[in-house]
Amino acid sequence: MVGGSGYTGAELLRLLSGHPEIEVVHVTADTNAGARIADLFPSLAPVVGEERFAPFAVADLTGLDLVFTALPHGASQLLIPEMLERVAHVVDLGADFRLPADVYERWYGERHAAPELVDRFAYGMVELYRDEIGGREHIAVPGCYPTAVSIALAPLVADRSVELRGLVANAMSGVSGAGRTLKTTSLFSEANENVSAYGLLTHRHTAEMEQALSKVARRDVEVLFTPHLVPTTRGILATCYARPATPGLSTARLLEHYREFYANDPCVVVVDEPSGTKATYGANVVHVTVRFDARTDTVLAIAAEDNLTKGASGQAIQAANLVLGLPETTGLPLVGVAP
Secondary structure (H helix, E strand, O other): OEOOOOHHHHHHHHHHOOOOOOOOOOOEOHHHOOOEHHHHOHHHHHHHOOOEOEOOOHHHHOOOOEEEEOOOOOOHHHHHHHHOOOOOEEEEOOOOOOOOHHHHHHHHOOOOOOHHHHHHEEEOOHHHHHHHHOOOOEEEOOOHHHHHHHHHHHHHHHOOOEOOOOEEEEEEEOHHHHOOOOOHHHOHHHHOOOOEEOOOOOOOHHHHHHHHHHHHHOOOOOEEEEEEEOOOOOOEEEEEEEOEOOOOOOHHHHHHHHHHHOOOOOOEEEOOOOOOHHHHOOOOOEEEEEEEEOOOOEEEEEEEEOOOHHHHHHHHHHHHHHHOOOOOOOOOOOOOOOO
């Protein structure tokens, strides 16, 4: 694991501690090199013992079956070119290989350092890209917001029962989505008792939503996305709106369609009544529901997930399982922590 001292790194270590087929043998964290893992994350003490974070050295990865990289965007593309000839599989949790290089440059405002490698990575949203994941060696794990929004809207755009332009997605995320780096907006005094919108019109995850939904729809899809920060630690709740493109829609028919669409996806739960984020806490699942409002002629789709599990580290393991030829839920919890 490269970059193990952030929240997604800690979540990976928690989940992998119960994985029957993956053994963690090396964990790096340059800024915390030499520190005991249990000192940074006491919750991991029973499984990491006296293990310490190592400094990054690409030679130390030689011969490994699988490397997870959990680094800030922009960092993976500088390190991964050295890794690909040394390890069998790379699963990158950053944004560097999720999008074509030109799209990445447009949304991230910087040139891609390794554009020739992007095609070697499958987009790791298992529910919508399963066939592609099995045929690639490396995985680019989707962002947390695109996972919730894309899974909420995919059944609607797949049969084009809604207009493909003018889709609206409003989503709320807990503070852990900003990572472990010190930021003013993540300070307790700033985040507590406060709800704020950010990234208006230009949030980078919009490109992933449009990419995934356009694949499902087989034509271009347009999404207006607005994220909100809420004073919780974990969880994403996405509320999405669309205009019907076909007559005869009803809530009952839409719920039936969603259940058929996700019938073979163990990590998606279609619920009659909307779940809160607590229902997915610590679980590698998305809970979705859908409604048709005849009064306003609007389709409403709602998704809840844990941003660190299904939105990041759990989804990384789910995709890695497929690459390794394992059942996709191997080692992954599907039941949230309650109350």
